Amino acid sequence: MFFSWFKQRSRDRIKSQPFSSDWRTFVETHLWQYPALTPAEQEKLQHSIAILVAEKNWEGCNGVQVDELHKVAIAAQVGLMTLGLGEEYFDNVMSVLIYPSAYRATSPVASAGGVVIESQSDRLGEAWYRGPVVLSLPDVLEGARSPNHARNLVVHEFAHQLDMLNGRSADGIPPMNSDEQAQSWIHNFQRAYQRQVQDCQSGHRPLVDCYGATNEAEFFAVLTEAFFQAPKHLAAADHDLFMSLQSYYQQDPLRWTH
Numbered sequence: 001m002f003f004s005w006f007k008q009r010s011r012d013r014i015k016s017q018p019f020s021s022d023w024r025t026f027v028e029t030h031l032w033q034y035p036a037l038t039p040a041e042q043e044k045l046q047h048s049i050a051i052l053v054a055e056k057n058w059e060g061c062n063g064v065q066v067d068e069l070h071k072v073a074i075a076a077q078v079g080l081m082t083l084g085l086g087e088e089y090f091d092n093v094m095s096v097l098i099y100p101s102a103y104r105a106t107s108p109v110a111s112a113g114g115v116v117i118e119s120q121s122d123r124l125g126e127a128w129y130r131g132p133v134v135l136s137l138p139d140v141l142e143g144a145r146s147p148n149h150a151r152n153l154v155v156h157e158f159a160h161q162l163d164m165l166n167g168r169s170a171d172g173i174p175p176m177n178s179d180e181q182a183q184s185w186i187h188n189f190q191r192a193y194q195r196q197v198q199d200c201q202s203g204h205r206p207l208v209d210c211y212g213a214t215n216e217a218e219f220f221a222v223l224t225e226a227f228f229q230a231p232k233h234l235a236a237a238d239h240d241l242f243m244s245l246q247s248y249y250q251q252d253p254l255r256w257t258h
Helices: 002-016 021-030 039-055 068-081 137-144 153-166 179-202 216-229 231-237 239-249 253-257
Strands: 057-060 095-099 103-110 116-123 125-127 133-136
Touching: 002 039, 021 039, 021 068, 039 068, 068 095, 068 137, 068 153, 068 216, 095 137, 103 133, 125 153, 133 137, 133 153, 137 153, 153 216, 179 216, 179 239, 216 231, 216 239, 231 239, 231 253
Parallel strands: 057 095, 095 133
Antiparallel strands: 103 116, 125 133
């Protein structure tokens, strides 16, 4: 109880401080959606940026020197995602690790005989349950300034974090506000996921990048990228699914593209 009170007081203090003019200029020029936001949304986004920058542990890896604008670039994209979700500051994410490019990661893989072995792969990012988010710096910067390009590494990895708010494993079903919303989400999501898998397997043009056919968790993350980065395409391709995403995120990114 005391910790919650102390954290809220700290956040209120951060919100009361003037937003850095250097940060504002950076966001205006590097976050393509920013000019289309209402003044109230811009103010809320500024608060989110300031809180995320202050509260997270930012670590540069493999020689990366993390500066304030790197933090702002990431926090701005995260804050945009959560504009409609109340005060969501990803309390479960303590650290953000930033690499200079793709990096090698080791993960356990079960063989056909049930033996668990370690496998290495190149990655651009990762999201761990109650753990860090890992990001490649060039992809962080590219995603923020690329309109109508349905890829955004920051959005992708933090979508996984939203997905894991109701359980250790990401499954494509984040916490919903009501049973009705959840039922509608599951219906539209599962229908679209099955079509995504079929299209990718048959060589037909899929709804989103075929990485989204890996599993339901990746489908949700890739859909979220498309929702925020290329909403016109997604809305035209699957209106019902777009409306489910709009209901969950409580935002209409189509108005950013007018």
